[in-house]
Amino acid sequence: MSTSTVPADNSFQLSQLWRDARYRSYTIQIIALVVALSVVMMLIGNAVENLEALGKDFNFGFLFEPAGYDIGQRLVEYTSASGHWKAALVGLLNTLLVAFLACLAATVIGVFVGVLRLSNNWVISRLMAVYIEGVRNVPLLLQILAWYAVFIHVFPKPKQAEPLLGGALVATNRGFYIPGFTYEGAYLAVVAVFLASIAGIFIFRSWAKKRQEETGQILPVGLYSLGLLIVPTAIVYFIAGMPIGLEFPTLKGFNYVGGTKAGTPLIALWFALSIYSAAFVAEIVRAGIMAISKGQTEAAYALGLRPQRTMSLVVLPQSLRIIIPPMISNYLNITKNSSLAIAVGYMDLTGTLGGITLNQTGREMECMLLLMATYLVISLTISAVMNYYNESVKLKGR
Amino acid sequence: MKKMILPVALGAAFAATSLSAATAGTLEDVQERGTLRCAVSTGLAGFSYTDENGKWQGFDVDYCRAVAAAVLGDADAVEFSPTTGKTRFTALASGEVDILSRNTTWTYSRDADLKFTFLGVSYYDGQGFMVKKSLGVTSAKELDGATVCIQTGTTTELNLSDYFTAEGMSYEPLSIETNTEGRANYLADACDVYTTDASGLAASRATFENAADHIILPEIISKEPLGPLVRHGDDQWADIGRWVLNAMKIAEEKGITAANADEMAATSKDPEVKRLLGASGEMGAAIGLNNDFALVAIKAVGNYGESFERHLGTQTKVNLARGLNAVWTEGGLQYAPPFR
Numbered sequence: 001m002s003t004s005t006v007p008a009d010n011s012f013q014l015s016q017l018w019r020d021a022r023y024r025s026y027t028i029q030i031i032a033l034v035v036a037l038s039v040v041m042m043l044i045g046n047a048v049e050n051l052e053a054l055g056k057d058f059n060f061g062f063l064f065e066p067a068g069y070d071i072g073q074r075l076v077e078y079t080s081a082s083g084h085w086k087a088a089l090v091g092l093l094n095t096l097l098v099a100f101l102a103c104l105a106a107t108v109i110g111v112f113v114g115v116l117r118l119s120n121n122w123v124i125s126r127l128m129a130v131y132i133e134g135v136r137n138v139p140l141l142l143q144i145l146a147w148y149a150v151f152i153h154v155f156p157k158p159k160q161a162e163p164l165l166g167g168a169l170v171a172t173n174r175g176f177y178i179p180g181f182t183y184e185g186a187y188l189a190v191v192a193v194f195l196a197s198i199a200g201i202f203i204f205r206s207w208a209k210k211r212q213e214e215t216g217q218i219l220p221v222g223l224y225s226l227g228l229l230i231v232p233t234a235i236v237y238f239i240a241g242m243p244i245g246l247e248f249p250t251l252k253g254f255n256y257v258g259g260t261k262a263g264t265p266l267i268a269l270w271f272a273l274s275i276y277s278a279a280f281v282a283e284i285v286r287a288g289i290m291a292i293s294k295g296q297t298e299a300a301y302a303l304g305l306r307p308q309r310t311m312s313l314v315v316l317p318q319s320l321r322i323i324i325p326p327m328i329s330n331y332l333n334i335t336k337n338s339s340l341a342i343a344v345g346y347m348d349l350t351g352t353l354g355g356i357t358l359n360q361t362g363r364e365m366e367c368m369l370l371l372m373a374t375y376l377v378i379s380l381t382i383s384a385v386m387n388y389y390n391e392s393v394k395l396k397g398r
Numbered sequence: 399m400k401k402m403i404l405p406v407a408l409g410a411a412f413a414a415t416s417l418s419a420a421t422a423g424t425l426e427d428v429q430e431r432g433t434l435r436c437a438v439s440t441g442l443a444g445f446s447y448t449d450e451n452g453k454w455q456g457f458d459v460d461y462c463r464a465v466a467a468a469v470l471g472d473a474d475a476v477e478f479s480p481t482t483g484k485t486r487f488t489a490l491a492s493g494e495v496d497i498l499s500r501n502t503t504w505t506y507s508r509d510a511d512l513k514f515t516f517l518g519v520s521y522y523d524g525q526g527f528m529v530k531k532s533l534g535v536t537s538a539k540e541l542d543g544a545t546v547c548i549q550t551g552t553t554t555e556l557n558l559s560d561y562f563t564a565e566g567m568s569y570e571p572l573s574i575e576t577n578t579e580g581r582a583n584y585l586a587d588a589c590d591v592y593t594t595d596a597s598g599l600a601a602s603r604a605t606f607e608n609a610a611d612h613i614i615l616p617e618i619i620s621k622e623p624l625g626p627l628v629r630h631g632d633d634q635w636a637d638i639g640r641w642v643l644n645a646m647k648i649a650e651e652k653g654i655t656a657a658n659a660d661e662m663a664a665t666s667k668d669p670e671v672k673r674l675l676g677a678s679g680e681m682g683a684a685i686g687l688n689n690d691f692a693l694v695a696i697k698a699v700g701n702y703g704e705s706f707e708r709h710l711g712t713q714t715k716v717n718l719a720r721g722l723n724a725v726w727t728e729g730g731l732q733y734a735p736p737f738r
C-alpha cells in the first residue's frame with residue numbers, strides 16, 4: 001500500500017477557497033479588498049450624488065475669490081481683499097506657530113517635571129504627581145477656556161496697563177506686546193552676516209571637537225562661539241548705518257500699536273496646550289529614565305560622577321532612545337489638539353479654511369478635504385523628521 | 399486569480415452605490431417622523447432661548463412651532479437644534495434639520511451659492527455697534543483702531559470689514575462663535591465694541607446687569623433682512639414654510655389673533671379671512687396640508703404682531719419698537735402677498 005496521500009486529481013473545489021491553506025489567504029485578501037473598495041466607492045458615489053442633489057459642483061475656484069473677512073493674529077500680510085487661499089495660509093501658519101511653540105514649551109516643562117517627579121525629595125515628587133494627574137485628567141477644551149478666562153480677567157485693560165521692563169513688555173488682557181524690528185537700507189547684509197556666523201559656529205564646533213579627539217586639547221568653545229555670534233554682525237551693523245531698529249509698543253487710541261503682538265487667544269492656547277501636553281511628556285520622560293537599569297547610575301557614581309552629570313551624560317542619552325517614539329505621537333497630538341483654537345477665537349487652519357471660509361462659501365466638501373490633507377501632510381512631516389532623529393540616536397549595531 | 403480582483407471589486411462597489419435610497423419629500427419625512435426638526439440659535443434673548451422649565455421660547459422659536467402646528471397639528475412636535483453662526487448652514491444642507499429659523503440674513507450668495515431658499519423676511523434688521531458709555535464714543539466713525547468682537551460665519555464679519563475699509567479705518571477682530579462668548583469677551587473688555595444685528599445687540603444688552611452703561615451707536619451699517627430658510631430643491635416644503643409666515647402676517651393685518659381665530663373662522667364675512675382660516679375653498683390641499691393649517695398655526699402662536707410683542711416688543715426686556723417691522727398698513731415693511 002504505497003499510494004500517495006496527496007489527492008491525485010487536481011480538480012478544484014469551491015470549498016478549497018476556505019479550507020485549503022494554499023488559497024485561504026488569497027480569499028481573505030480579496031474579500032477585504034472588495035469590502036474596502038466598496039466602502040470607498042460608496043462614499044464617493046454618495047458624495048457625488050448628494051452634491052448633485054443639492055445642485056453643487058466640486059471646484060476649488062473659490063480659493064481665489066476675496067475672503068472678505070479679517071484675521072486678528074497673522075504672520076503674513078493679509079487683508080479682507082486677499083483670496084481665501086491666503087486666509088487658509090494665514091491659518092496654516094498660525095497652526096504651525098502655536099504647534100511649534102507648544103511642542104517646545106511642553107518638552108522643556110515636561111522634561112523638567114519628569115525628572116523632578118523622580119526626585120528623592122518627597123514633597124517635590126508628590127507635587128509633580130499632583131500636577132501630572134490633575135492636568136491629564138481634565139479635558140483640554142475646558143483647560144483652554146479656563147486659561148483664556150484667566151487671561152482676560154487677570155491682566156489689565158490696555159488703558160490701565162503699565163509697560164514692564166522699561167517698555168519692552170506690555171501685558172494686557174488683549175495680548176502681550178514686545179518690541180518689534182524695523183528694517184531699512186542694507187538690513188539684508190546684517191541678516192546675511194548673522195546667518196553666516198551661525199553656520200560658522202557649527203563648523204568651528206565640529207572642528208574643535210575633532211581637534212580635541214585627536215590632540216586632547218580643549219578650546220574654550222563657548223566663549224569663541226559667543227564672539228563669533230556677536231562680533232561680525234555688530235561690525236556690519238554699524239558699518240551699514242544701523243539699518244535695523246527696535247520699535248516699542250505705545251498706547252494709541254483703544255490699543256497698543258507698534259511692536260509685535262501675541263494676542264490673548266494665542267497666549268492662552270499656547271499656555272493650555274503646553275501645560276496639558278507637558279504632563280504627558282513628563283510621564284514619557286519618567287518611563288524613559290526608569291527603564292535605564294540602576295546599575296548604570298551606580299557605575300557612574302562609582303566613577304565619581306556627580307548626580308547631575310550622571311543624569312545628563314549617562315542616563316538621559318540612553319533614555320532618549322526609549323523616549324523619542326512616544327514623543328513623536330505626543331507632538332502629533334499637540335498639533336492636532338491645536339485645532340481647538342476656535343474656542344478662544346485663535347484663527348488657525350480649522351478656524352479659517354475649515355471655519356469661516358467653509359461657512360461663507362458653502363464649499364464643505366472641498367474645504368474639508370483640503371483641511372484633512374493639510375493636517376495629514378503636517379503630521380507625516382513631523383513623523384518623518386522625528387523618525388530621522390530617532391534613527392540618529394538609536395543604538396547602532398557595530 | 400489575481401486578475402479577477404479589480405472587476406469583482408468594481409462590480410460590488412457599483413452595486414453598493416446604487417443601493418442608496420432616494421429621499422422622499424421633506425413634508426412626507428416630517429409627517430412620518432411626527433416631529434419637525436428646526437434649527438435655532440444657541441441662545442439669544444427674545445429670539446431663541448430656553449426658559450426656566452427648559453422649554454424653547456422666542457420669536458424664531460414661535461415660527462418653528464407655527465410650522466409644526468400647520469404640518470403636524472401639534473405646535474410642540476418640534477425638535478430644536480441649537481446652532482451657531484458657523485454650524486447652521488451645514489446642519490440645514492446636510493438634512494440634519496428640516497428648516498432653519500435663526501436670525502439669518504437673506505443674501506445673494508446664501509441663496510444662489512449655498513443653495514438655500516429663503517421663505518420671506520420675518521425681521522428687517524441692520525448691523526449696529528454697542529460700546530461701553532465710559533469709552534466716550536458717540537459714533538462708529540470714532541472706532542479707528544478698536545478691538546471688535548464678532549461672531550464668525552456671519553454676514554456681520556463681512557459687513558464690518560467692508561465698513562472699516564470704506565471709512566479708511568482699521569480694527570482688530572476678535573472672532574467668537576456664539577453670542578454668549580461675545581458677551582463674555584465684551585464685558586471683560588477683551589474687546590471695545592460688540593457688533594451684530596441691532597436686534598441682537600438690544601437683546602444682549604437687555605440681559606446685562608447694568609444695561610444703562612452700554613450704548614448702541616446710531617450708525618446702522620447694513621441691511622439684514624432676517625428670515626427662515628430651507629434647502630433648495632423641495633418647492634412644496636418651501637411653499638409651506640413661506641405661507642405659514644405669510645399667514646401670520648395676514649392674520650395681523652386682518653385682526654385675527656390666537657384668541658379670536660376660531661370665532662373669526664366661523665363668523666367672518668371677509669372672503670380672504672375665510673380662505674385663510676380654511677372656512678371656504680380648498681387652499682391647504684395645494685401644498686399638501688389640511689385646509690385649516692393657518693388656523694391651527696395662528697391658534698398656536700398668535701399672529702405676527704402677537705409673537706413680536708410677546709418676545710421682542712416694548713413690553714419686554716428686549717424692548718424693540720416695531721419700526722420697519724410694522725405691517726405695511728401701519729407704515730412698516732411687513733407686506734404679505736394676498737391669500738388667494
Ligand SMILES: N[C@@H](CCC(=O)N[C@@H](CS)C(=O)NCC(=O)O)C(=O)O
Nearest residue numbers: 439440441502503552553576577598
Ligand atoms: N444676521 C447675521 C448674524 C446672525 C447672528 O449670528 N446673530 C447673533 C446675534 S444677533 C445670534 O443669533 N447669536 C445667537 C447664538 O450665538 O447662537 C447672519 O445671518 O449672518
